[in-house]
Amino acid sequence: MEERARRLRFGIYVGEGASHSWTWFVDLLERYAYHRLRFLRAEDFADMLPSLDVLVLSGGDTFAVAQALGPSGAEALSAFLERGGLYIGSCAGAYLPLHSSKEHLKAFNFVRAKINNLTRDLPPARDLPLKFSTPYGCSYVIHPVREEVRVRMAEEFPEWGGRELGVPLYGGPPLVLSEEITPAAFYSGFTQRTRFLADLEIAEGVYLGKVAACERTIGAGRMILLGPHFEHPGFPEGNAVVDAWIRWHLARSLWDSPCPAPEASRPPGLSQKTLEALKVEVSNMRIRAWALARESVYWKIGAKIYEAEKIHPFVDAVWSRLAPIKARREEREQPDAGSALLEAARRCHAIMRDLSGRLREGLDTQDLAELLFRHLKDFTADFLEAYFQNAACPVSAREIRHVGGACGKV
Structure with missing residues (x-):
């Protein structure tokens, strides 16, 4: 299993809409000796996906990502999943495949699950008003807290089942449990390092008990959605969960990866x-x-x-x-x-x-x-x-x- 995992080929989306947080996934993958990394822009997204085993999409501007990838990107992602690919999306990457009726986003309706931070009545922000909310049609996506939060892993999760850990949250979604998703972690509390952008009562109602991480099987592949940034380099326990999840996916998968011809030699230095x-x-x-x-x-x-x-x-x-x-x-x-x-x-x-x-x-x-x-x-x-x-x-x-x-x- 270890040798097989190390031979996985990862694609990290760095195109339009991606923020700096994709570099955190680079650090995580290198730390766990995953070295077969490629970096995808929107213009080569569809062409490169067939040669990859895992696609990573981290934080950023979900609307910009969806617009840049377009329907052709959504079709390529669907084919990637059907043949057994693994999608890991955190923060913006977790919002992207959720069902939406909005232009550009609706092409990526892969997972039917509601976010619990959508409201028509915008509550007052007590801190960082520019980061507290994002307009979404006639409603607002709100982010009552930032920085470290506590999550409890589902009992069935390998190695980490039932354990609680701290991970950073920078606008990622809290999800309402639905039949289409299998929960892997739930928001369980706050810490002294939590930064409150709204009153405690609002924060508790938005997050506590809601799904922080989940997966959905699509065809022979899977989507892993992470609200918090488990990949953040300052949170090694979160990193270990991501690595365990990748290996767990391999253990449950039976599929053939398309293998390109090996390189004749290393590129010049x-x-x-x-x-x-x-x-x-x-x-x-x-x-x-x-x-x-x-x-x-x-x-x-x-x-x-x-x-x-x-x-x-x-x-x-x-x-x-x-x-x-x-x-x-x-x-x-x-x-x-x-x-x-x-x-x-x-x-x-x-x-x-x-x-x-x-x-x-x-x-x-x-x-x-x-x-x-x-x-x-x-x-x-x-x-x-x-x-x-x-x-x-x-x-x-x-x-x-x-x-x-x-x-x-x-």
Whole structure:
């Protein structure tokens, strides 16, 4: 089972609407030695899904994700599930497949379950009013609490059955139990680290006893929906639950994964010159990102509020992995694989400098913020794509037949 799990091929959605929290899934998967990671944009979503075993969609703007993927993305996701794929959605990724009558969202009606944080009468916000509610037609989706909450795992859940743990909540759904979902965790309480955006009575009515995590079988595949961010790197117990759930899915699955031809060799690394230049650029980006995080500024991009502190998770996702990358010997006949990454890093850093300058002058920064987050996301995903292609050794056809793995029956 362990060997098979390590050969799973994961796709992480990083396209339009995705926020920084997908980097948390990268950390989790790498921590548990899942190295076969790919990074999907909306434009290549449908083409890449057939070569994957697991699709991960984390937090962000659900409306923007649905619009970007469109009906063709929904059809590709349906086919992926029917043939045995595993979908893991947290926060926005948990909202996306819930039944809706709204434009774009209705293409993704995979799970019939009601959210318990939808109301026509908007209660007063006692903190963070911009994050407290989101308009939804004539109603509002409200988020009475943020930060750490307590959840109790269902008794049937392997290894963690009946146990209570803390996980962070940043707008994810509380679900009303329905016949279509199998609950895996329930909201059970709050902690000293819970941040209340509404009165305690409202928070208790919205969350306590409601479903925090669940699954639904579709065809030969499954959907796992997580309200809280179990994948957050600061909550190792939540991470362990996600890993246990992936392995539990494998233990209950009997399907053949489509196996592409193995790579002939690992992709080329970085030249010493490019590697050193990239480290300097990203180090400077990191310093500037932390300086920006001290600014009291935010931007509304789509339906989401982005603070300046959300810049550094992208930069840190790159910086923390630069050290293990080894430079290759200079070979004139081979192009330097890092030149495009270096150019992208310099572009991001230049935008950050311009943004810092405008903030000092008291000028509007909305356009630069939108540009920065778009380029940061692309740079981080491109770097991680190259990083994990180097980290994951190619698997020969003989090895695949011998161990089964994600490419054989489980």
